Amino acid sequence: MSAGAVDVTYRGVFQKNLAGVITKELVKAARREDKFGGTVARYGDSPERNGIPAKQFAVIASDMASLQVEMTKYEPDNVVVVAVMDDTLAKGIESWAWYGVRPINLNLAPGGTLLVISRQDPAALLKWIPRRPQPWTLAILPGEPSFGGLWVYNDDGTDYRTMGAIARVTDGLVSLESLIAQAAGTRDGGKREQQLREGYEAVQLHQVAAGEGAEDTYVPVQMPDWTQMREGLVVPAVEVGRTNELFMKYTTRTARPLIKFDACVKCQICYTVCPDECFIPTPEGHYDVNYDHCCGCGICAQSCPVSGCIEMVNEAVFDGNEPLHGVYERDPAAYEELRAEKLAKAGGPVPHYGIY
Ligand code: SF4
Ligand code: SF4
Structure with a gap:
């Protein structure tokens, strides 16, 4: 059998x-x-x-x-x-x-x-x-x-x-x-x-071979048994400006937003429209992306009023989820090179219905 x-x-x-x-x-x-x-x-x-x-x-x-x-x-x-x-x-x-x-x-x-x-x-x-x-x-x-x-x-x-x-x-x-x-x-x-x-x-x-591949960082989520559950359906709130660390939705993503910080007019629209509160304000007034929580919906790219400022780029050309504004802060020219390299590797941005 x-x-x-x-x-x-x-x-x-x-x-x-x-x-x-x-x-x-x-x-x-x-x-x-x-x-x-x-x-x-x-x-x-x-x-x-x-x-x-x-x-x-x-x-x-x-x-x-x-x-x-x-x-x-x-x-x-x-x-x-x-x-x-x-x-x-x-x-x-x-x-x-x-x-x-x-x-x-x-x-x-x-x-x-x-x-x-x-x-x-x-x-x-x-x-x-x-x-x-x-x-x-x-x-x-x-x-x-x-x-x-x-x-x-x-x-x-x-x-x-x-x-x-x-x-x-x-x-x-x-x-x-x-x-x-x-x-x-x-x-x-x-x-x-x-x-x-x-x-x-x-x-x-x-x-x-056994042992070949990426490091295995998976830790199973500990589910409470029924005696430990709280009554009713409870979704714990997190502080304004923070994201729920247990809830990461980036695996829904086939493309991610890549921002041309030099073109950003600091209008705040991306910050306002993102359904997952992924945009992190920086001291200079830019908006960095928290890729651990970005579901790749593309609404930010559609809403940004500056043509080409937010491009959706195929997820396959990225390895990790680190935010990128730090790279820009250290060296804006190096960041632009990185952005151009990712776009070239992906064969250009993924089309969306925003402003071109
Ligand atoms: S693609 Fe969607 S979830 Fe990701 S940053 Fe833009 S609006 Fe937020
Ligand atoms: S919507 Fe575009 S221009 Fe406005 S803050 Fe966001 S990235 Fe900058």
Whole structure:
């Protein structure tokens, strides 16, 4: 008796349908092999919130009893693949109901595979992904993250390419042949088969040794048991001007604001509009960004009255969350160089609806 699971980690709203198609089609293909399967999402996730990291699982088992055991859990055990739909999620994930940023590979079974859709190389991704005590595999499916809307199915082939890659790395959980047979029954069967084969062939495997990767700084949040909980729903307030240190939402972000301090007219609008109170006033009247709490919504960039003063820049080109005004204070020219370098590496700013 055995069961294995594929965890599809995705961004709420934008990739909810993508995760749904992948998990359901994996299960249907496994049924063709006389296995048992089901899909399950975590009840604490909030996939209807923009960009919030969320998970959907495909559980595949050799028998019904094993499947039923796994389907009752908050997260199934024996996650043999974590498929990551956007490579900026490799920095860690904080779901809606789970405070604390968790490593992207936290629930990966020993010897499992982290599959990331990315244009980056393994070394760049491993700068963010914590080390594990056992060896594991980093699989990269070359491509851009695929984003859609709440009710939108973005038919760009990412789902079937990902499933092809999963067939390659799961070593028998579900075969490429079963996925192709399953796809043959759909309206675009020929196109789907091609996408499945593309993903199977294109995925690049990189063996990661035990202890290789970023430092693991994860400390699980201590949850109170029911006898320690206060009555009612209590959200402790923090002082005005401070942020809640337990609640970090930067893992929702696919782009972050980068400020051209030399162009800032100190109008305070960004400080006023930011929904997460991320702007920190500096003694000279600039506004620095607290990236630990910036959710990447882009409202500041849309609202800033100075064209090009706040640019949203792809999150993948940044490593840490340190505020940047200190760099500007020490050497404005060096800061401008850094800003230009980040923008160049990201291929320019992410478009928004503000002032150009
Ligand atoms: S993108 Fe701008 S407005 Fe949105 S949370 Fe970050 S700093 Fe605040
Ligand atoms: S909105 Fe723009 S110009 Fe105004 S304070 Fe913020 S960064 Fe400066």
